[in-house]
Each structure stands twice: as C-alpha cells, then as structure tokens.
Amino acid sequence: MNKKQILLIDDDHELAELLVDYLAQQGFIVQCCFDGQAGLEQAYNHKFDLILLDVMMPKLNGFEVLKALGKEHKTPVLMLTAKGDHHDKIKGLELGADDYLAKPFHHQELLARIKAILRRIQLVNQQNRQALQHQDTLLSINNIKLNHAVRSVSCHGNDIELTGTEYQLLTLLMEHHGKIIAKDTISEQVLGRKLSPFDRSIDVHIGNIRRKFLPFCTVEKIKTVRSAGYIFLTGENA
C-alpha cells in the first residue's frame, strides 16, 4: 500500500512539528503550511489525500480556506481548533469539512479519525468498482453455454432466449451439474420461497426450458429423478 499524503495547515509551529513527526511515524507523508494562503496554494497545486486545517490562522483563517476551496473540492478536510464551540463545529462541517476535532486532542484520536475518513473513501470506491465488475461470466458444459454478463444462453452455438427464472434455474443446475438438486432447494434458491405441497411451478419451468432447447439438442440435458429432483447431465452421463 502506498503512503497517503496529508497537508497540514496550522500556524502553531510547535504542534505542527509534533504532528508531522507523529503522522510520518504512522506511515503518512505530511506537508506543512503555516498560514491559510500558503495552505490554499498547496491544496491547489498538489493532490492530497486529506487536509488537516486549523481555524485560527494569519492571512486566511480556516473557514475562509474552506470557502475558497469551494463546494466541489474533492479532498477531505479535517478541521482542528482551539475552540470547542458548537457553532464553530457546525459552521465548519456545513462549509464542507468532513470532521472537526477540538484542541487539545489525543493524537491517537486524530489518527483514528484520519483513518476513518480515508477508509470510508476507499470503501465507497471499492463499492463502485464491484457494482460494475461482473464475476466470471462464462459457464460452459455439455455444449450449453451461459454468459452471465449478458444473461445469454446458447446450445451448440444457437442462441436461446430464457426468462429470468428459467435462466436462474438452469444456472443452478449447471453449477451443480452431475448432482441431483432437490425441488425444495430449487424453490428456495430460484423462486425465493419454500416449496408448497401442490406447487408445480418448477416442473413447468423445467418443461419450458426443455422445450426451448429441444430444436437444438439430440439428447435431454436435464434429467428427472423421480421424487428426488432434477439433475443436469455431464457429457459422460449424457
């Protein structure tokens, strides 16, 4: 994992030095500015992963820096201040800060809050990628091919249109090809409900799938196992 870069904007040189040391020791790269103006410039020039922003400073105070950064600025900001005043906190947060910590604070708490913010960003990023990333999308057994990315099915190269339920049912059978799948398992996995005594839905779906494959197959791929369930035959058994 590459090191995260932090921009510290604080006119308190003593505190700044302490923080730079501590955070560096914790695996961050810290850049330091001692007034709002300089901080703002740095923020524009470099891309930081996080900004630590003091409120009371010469030239530009923390709130002004926050405003100048603009509503659309992407770098998260954690504000630090000597005042524990609620109005200040609220003002900071509403101006776009991600967190607000009152001085004096424990450096461990600061660290924990920094990590929390960075972790959140990473989580959201992950989430976004995962939503668009499809798991392995090809399943091919016994001349039948499934492509999950497009939810398409083909038999000996011929495209076959299946409904959502039929597709799920076939997928289930193919994922466990060569093994008997009980009807109640199918009902729960595919239809999302317990199998009721006179429920014939599954039989009908199986029938529909078979009918759609019929023109393209010489042998039956889905075999009925009386009073046990259905089974997708592998090449050897077929």
Place this chain on the structure above:
Amino acid sequence: MNKKQILLIDDDHELAELLVDYLAQQGFIVQCCFDGQAGLEQAYNHKFDLILLDVMMPKLNGFEVLKALGKEHKTPVLMLTAKGDHHDKIKGLELGADDYLAKPFHHQELLARIKAILRRIQLVNQQNRQALQHQDTLLSINNIKLNHAVRSVSCHGNDIELTGTEYQLLTLLMEHHGKIIAKDTISEQVLGRKLSPFDRSIDVHIGNIRRKFLPFCTVEKIKTVRSAGYIFLTGENA
C-alpha cells in the same frame, strides 16, 4: 432529492424519540431499534444510508454490533455515547465507525456530522464517474460516438442533443457495452441515490434516449433485459 434513510439504534427511548422527530423534520426517514440485536437484524435486512449507533445497550453493545457488521459493511456508522473517553472513541473508530459523538451533543452538531458523512460519499461517487469519463475523450461503439471533451453525441454522423443525465447514463452503458448494467447500479452511479421500489426515473431516461436516437438508427442499441437491467449492444449482438 429523495430522502435518506437512517437507522437509529439506542436503548434510551426518550432520546430516541427526540432524535426521530428532529431528523424526520430535517428530511430523513428514521427507523429505530432499542437494542443491539434488533438493530443488527435491521441493518442486515434493509439498506440504510447511515446508522446511528449507541454504545451502551442491552443484549449487544455498540462495539459488538460494529464488529458483527464486519469490516466490509458498506453503511456508514456514527457512534453516540455517554462516555467521552478517548479510548472508547478510538476503539469505535478503529472498529469501523465513521464518526463518534459524545453525549450530550447539540442536535445541530449531530445533523452537521450526518450531512458531512453523506456528502463525502456522494462526492466520492461523483468523482468516480468523472474520473472514468476523463480517461478517454472519445468513445465510439456501434456507430454511436461520444466526445467527452465537448460532451457531444452522434449517431451515424448525426448530432444528437442529450441532457446531462441522459449523457451520463449512455456513457455508463457504453463504457460497459455488451454487459448488463443493473438498474440499481445505474441509479447509484448516475442519479447518485439508491434505487427505490417504485422509482421509474431510469426507465424514463432510457425511453428518452431511445426516442432521440430513433430517427437515425435502424436497430435498437439499448436492450432491456427484463428484471435484470439494460445493456448496450455491441456490433455483433446488434
């Protein structure tokens, strides 16, 4: 803008009532649980935008709930507690909480912190989308061309005017052409919100895009995959 859903887990009935009222008044939908166990179940069953979690509770305390949610849980958590102890704060934050607020707190500060967390998530989402778009300024598939630099669209050479949302939606589909994009993914990526049960926005946008392309296309480029999503067809499939 649709309302954000918050799960409040706190055994202090009096406080809970106050918070529910206040947050509802501020435009949130709040669900309430009075012990850790119930809260955890709710968190698993529904998708919330944020969880407010008290620490001291019967059955399961806040830390235990946090652990049970797991490291990969996606919903942000803001912890509330009577103890202002630093160790507690650090513990909570390290266990995956996004923020930690000590009781008693000003409801305005709570609100500001809630908003800060939600805003950060939305910002990161936006950023992701934009980052994707700026990678390549030209995207050309199946006779449809996008030029991100000037945000223009053409079909067989004919310019087409799309709104911002339509453009983003089309971009998303084209970037993942040949793959199904689920409606809830579209909603999160393009509209920046979770898909609600009766939300028809996406269908309408898709309809509008199709209508604008209609005069210039012989075949449909965007295919509906019932109960799964939409897919931008590649040349071969079209």
Place this chain on the structure above:
DNA sequence: AGACTGTGTAAAGGTTTAGTAAAGGTTATT
C-alpha cells in the same frame, strides 16, 4: 391389474415489469 403418486404439458388467470405521455416540481437563466 389396480391404486397411488409424481411428472409432463397445455392453457387460463393473475401478477409483475417496462414503455410512454403528461403533470408536477426543481433549478438555472434571463
């Protein structure tokens, strides 16, 4: 064989989902 049970299958009925037009509401612009 006869009874019983489980399955194949066609068709009817009911439910869910998507297409679409129009109204309502929001935001940005003039």
Place this chain on the structure above:
DNA sequence: AATAACCTTTACTAAACCTTTACACAGTCT
C-alpha cells in the same frame, strides 16, 4: 419574477412472465 430546461412522479397500457389448474401419462407398490 418569469422563463426554460430538466428531472421525477404519476397513471395508464401493453407485454412478459409466473403460477395455477386440469388432465394425461408413467413409475412404483401391493
């Protein structure tokens, strides 16, 4: 403040889909 552009919601329609029903047939047991 008025206007325009846009997004969302609503309501209706059509289509796709799932389940139920009914009956025929096949396997199993006595």
